[in-house]
Amino acid sequence: MTVRELLRELNLSPESTLVIRNEEVLTEEEQLREDDEVRVVSAISGG
């Protein structure tokens, strides 16, 4: 699946979310593998 598809599955907006794999920030069309570990960073803050 791609990063875009992952975010859609998690119901997160690509406009406000960064996906990081092994310290590398990924663009939306990047392919993810089954065993990939990714960090999802929400950039949105309130207040």
Place this chain on the structure above:
Amino acid sequence: MKRCLWCKGKAVIYMREHRLALCKECYPKWFLRMTERTIKEWRMIEPDDKVLVAVSGGKDSLGLWFALTQLGYEADGLYVDLGIDGDEYSARSESFAQQLSERLQRPLHIVRVAEAMGSPVPELSRWSGREPCSACGAIKRYLFNKFAVEHGYTAIATGHNLDDEAATLLSNLLRWQLGYLARQAPTLPAHDGLVKKIKPFVRFTEKQVALFTILNGIPYIEQECPFSVGAASLFYKDLLNRIEERSPGTKWAFYSQFVELIKPLLSEKVPEPELRPCLRCGMPTTAEVCVPCRMKERVQNLLSRSLLQ
């Protein structure tokens, strides 16, 4: 795989509104260039200005402090300790601000709300009957301005980004808050005891700021303020991002066109409220006694009464 438009390296971001993909080396350069352009366009920093960055420990303000120093501005930081204990939110935020201060070799000033106002923000909010975010905003703006005036700073820089500004604009528009609308701008000039306020990140989305901060290896507090749960601004930001997904560039058009076309008309029709020095602290206010001083007095009265009983 997306390639960087500048060097053909592996892209880390594709900005649809700019039709621009950049890699981790070129993106920070683009970001600094855009920041400098924004500063110049809105005459944010003049050569003789002394800049104070309002630092919260979050990605925006830390990224801003870093960017300003990279651009050669000698900016100092001011951290306001709100005294929010939940998950050690304030203590952890302060340590991130301290870390960057050491890296930049620039001073970080600290003002503690509990000392300056007699009680920390959660108590001031509870006892004064104000919503936490409203009380906190009023206190922060007050303490930043007071500190700047007392220490000779002539510009207060905040990390407000495009998402913050577009969400505030939407919120004010929905209720036709003309007074607030007339004063929403990237630069608010100094007047009547209020120091100039500047927002050099107004051109960037939150995601773009987060990426700049992360790529520069700046640790920041990712945790949300415990009081911001359910904040209306989060809902408005989400709505605007859904529009942006369908129509890239809308957030910037919404905000920038307002500032360029509508705000000048409003400023003519909605005059600035007259400011005078607060009878207690001397800071500018529209009333006889400013809101923070009234909050402080109310809480002190309640506390002394409860001690007597």
